Amino acid sequence: MSHELTLNGRLWVLREEDGLFGDIDTDMIYHNAHLAVTDVDKMGQYAFGNLAGYKDFAALAKPGDIVLAGENFGSGSSRQHAVDCFRALGVLAVAAKSFGAIYKRNAINSGFPIVELPGLPDSLFNHFSDAVLDLENGVLTSGGTTYQGLPMSTVARDIYIAGGLFEYAEKMNGGNSA
Amino acid sequence: MGRTLLENIFASHGGNDCSAGDVVWIDIDNRTARDFAGASVVADLEKYGGESPVSDVEKTFFTFDCNVPANTIPYADNQHRIRQFARKHGLKVYDVDAGIGSHVVIEEGMGRPGTTTVGTDSHLNIMGCVGAFGQGMGDVDIAYSFKTGKVWFQVPSSVKVTLDGTPAPGTEAKDVALAMLRRFSSHELLGKSVEIYGKWADSATLSDCITLSSLATEMGAIIALIPPNETVLKYFDMTRQEAVYADDDATYEEEYVLDIDGLEPLVAVPHSPTNVHCISDLEDVKVDGVFIGSCTNGTYDDLRLAAELIRGRKVAPGVMLKVVPATRRTWSRLLEEGLLKDIFNAGGSVSNAGCGGCASGQIGMTGTGEVQVSTSNRNFAGKQGRGKTYLAGIGTAVASAVLGRIASISELEEVE
Numbered sequence: 001m002s003h004e005l006t007l008n009g010r011l012w013v014l015r016e017e018d019g020l021f022g023d024i025d026t027d028m029i030y031h032n033a034h035l036a037v038t039d040v041d042k043m044g045q046y047a048f049g050n051l052a053g054y055k056d057f058a059a060l061a062k063p064g065d066i067v068l069a070g071e072n073f074g075s076g077s078s079r080q081h082a083v084d085c086f087r088a089l090g091v092l093a094v095a096a097k098s099f100g101a102i103y104k105r106n107a108i109n110s111g112f113p114i115v116e117l118p119g120l121p122d123s124l125f126n127h128f129s130d131a132v133l134d135l136e137n138g139v140l141t142s143g144g145t146t147y148q149g150l151p152m153s154t155v156a157r158d159i160y161i162a163g164g165l166f167e168y169a170e171k172m173n174g175g176n177s178a
Numbered sequence: 179m180g181r182t183l184l185e186n187i188f189a190s191h192g193g194n195d196c197s198a199g200d201v202v203w204i205d206i207d208n209r210t211a212r213d214f215a216g217a218s219v220v221a222d223l224e225k226y227g228g229e230s231p232v233s234d235v236e237k238t239f240f241t242f243d244c245n246v247p248a249n250t251i252p253y254a255d256n257q258h259r260i261r262q263f264a265r266k267h268g269l270k271v272y273d274v275d276a277g278i279g280s281h282v283v284i285e286e287g288m289g290r291p292g293t294t295t296v297g298t299d300s301h302l303n304i305m306g307c308v309g310a311f312g313q314g315m316g317d318v319d320i321a322y323s324f325k326t327g328k329v330w331f332q333v334p335s336s337v338k339v340t341l342d343g344t345p346a347p348g349t350e351a352k353d354v355a356l357a358m359l360r361r362f363s364s365h366e367l368l369g370k371s372v373e374i375y376g377k378w379a380d381s382a383t384l385s386d387c388i389t390l391s392s393l394a395t396e397m398g399a400i401i402a403l404i405p406p407n408e409t410v411l412k413y414f415d416m417t418r419q420e421a422v423y424a425d426d427d428a429t430y431e432e433e434y435v436l437d438i439d440g441l442e443p444l445v446a447v448p449h450s451p452t453n454v455h456c457i458s459d460l461e462d463v464k465v466d467g468v469f470i471g472s473c474t475n476g477t478y479d480d481l482r483l484a485a486e487l488i489r490g491r492k493v494a495p496g497v498m499l500k501v502v503p504a505t506r507r508t509w510s511r512l513l514e515e516g517l518l519k520d521i522f523n524a525g526g527s528v529s530n531a532g533c534g535g536c537a538s539g540q541i542g543m544t545g546t547g548e549v550q551v552s553t554s555n556r557n558f559a560g561k562q563g564r565g566k567t568y569l570a571g572i573g574t575a576v577a578s579a580v581l582g583r584i585a586s587i588s589e590l591e592e593v594e
Contacts, residue, residue: 036252078300080316106316155201166226
């Protein structure tokens with residue numbers, strides 16, 4: 001897994017009629033029909049399988065893609081599958097205007113980078129453009145445009161660099177000293 | 179500067195003198211996982227847990243509630259994998275007969291005011307109903323809590339919501355929750371700890387509190403905490419001194435007053451819990467089915483109300499009424515008091531205790547084009563099948579079942 005703090009990839013911009021796709025809940029990301037799957041490698045095929053207009057995402061996504069969405073990405077249930085399905089496809093990160101609370105910590109704990117871009121104008125970045133995502137400072141750059149989001153919290157950064165919560169805990173002597 | 183209710187709960191669980199924005203490690207009193215994601219927790223512990231993957235077997239248990247008893251082979255496999263792990267390590271399993279885990283935690287007295295609970299149910303913040311911390315998390319977090327008894331948490335900002343006034347007769351806790359969703363949508367309270375005050379909260383029953391707090395997730399809130407009132411303290415046989423409250427001089431990021439005086443029953447229209455309307459504003463909506471149950475509206479009080487309203491009436495021809503009590507205890511009480519008979523005689527089906535149609539489990543899925551009124555908490559596209567789900571309280575659900583269209587309890591009362 002990548003522990004790089006700067007990611008280079010292709011921007012996959014999720015849109016609905018009136019702008020960046022908002023309120024994408026965990027059933028749209030990874031439908032509850034496939035919850036019994038426990039093997040991460042088998043989760044990729046279901047990514048966005050229930051998201052209107054993006055049901056073919058899994059077939060079209062490439063390793064190195066960076067997903068960009070609107071408000072409240074990953075609201076809904078606590079399923080880790082909704083994070084793991086992107087890792088399975090080699091998606092590098094998800095950037096969104098905001099995230100559901102449980103989704104946010106699931107991503108952090110599994111060492112999957114997310115970046116919050118509050119107030120991001122809907123048309124600032126173009127679909128399939130090359131992008132640079134500075135995780136630590138929360139900055140997205142693409143097509144000569146830069147947008148400043150929220151920097152990574154210290155705990156998120158430390159867990160990400162360790163490669164996940166358990167790996168981080170090992171470093172911290174089982175977490176009890178933290 | 180005083181601490182909020184959540185900050186005081188954290189402070190008594192290893193969080194010391196924490197305030198909003200701090201990342202703290204919290205001691206967890208109840209470490210749980212359900213049949214959904216429980217098998218992933220087991221997989222994580224087998225990979226990372228070493229020889230003693232569970233630090234305290236008394237505080238750690240599984241609750242099966244999604245797909246009970248299993249009606250798919252993958253769920254059966256996962257449940258049995260969990261049972262085998264639990265037997266090996268001496269953990270208790272509240273098995274397929276027990277009911278919804280979050281409700282079991284309250285009923286069994288483990289989820290008392292001031293405690294901390296985590297699990298793989300995104301509605302575990304329902305524990306806010308008794309002034310306790312609860313949080314749904316993914317399998318990695320939960321496995322970590324099994325192993326160490328702790329989770330990290332970034333202390334959220336706290337806001338205060340005062341519910342002002344008295345709703346109209348026949349208006350339920352569900353309608354109050356829908357009024358909050360109408361007012362705040364899913365963005366304004368995103369990531370906040372919400373404390374609920376006012377006359378309604380002071381006089382609410384435990385069932386009312388459960389319903390309101392269960393919809394915090396749909397509001398995007400971390401939790402909706404209701405300071406334990408006299409009724410809730412009595413349920414746990416506790417004094418005020420034994421519970422946890424906010425300091426008198428606690429400061430909040432924002433204070434809201436929501437006027438619920440004279441509030442009438444509401445409905446959340448597909449496909450969002452925040453798409454809330456008055457029943458009278460809807461066009462004539464024919465219904466194919468009605469679901470009564472879930473962690474939001476599946477308590478004894480809820481189902482007793484349903485039974486009393488439907489007693490002597492009949493479900494409209496061509497309409498399905500599906501009823502799922504939240505827990506085995508609820509089931510048992512309804513059985514003993516003859517209330518299941520009222521529902522059965524009216525034409526309803528009653529299933530065993532559990533989560534119902536949420537998470538593709540059990541009972542209450544809809545087909546393409548099907549219209550359902552549900553007392554549950556989510557009506558996102560595809561959540562409970564392919565149909566259209568309207569969220570409502572018990573009175574609206576029963577009235578809609580009897581009249582065959584979305585109707586209010588006052589319309590039901592006009593029918594003999």
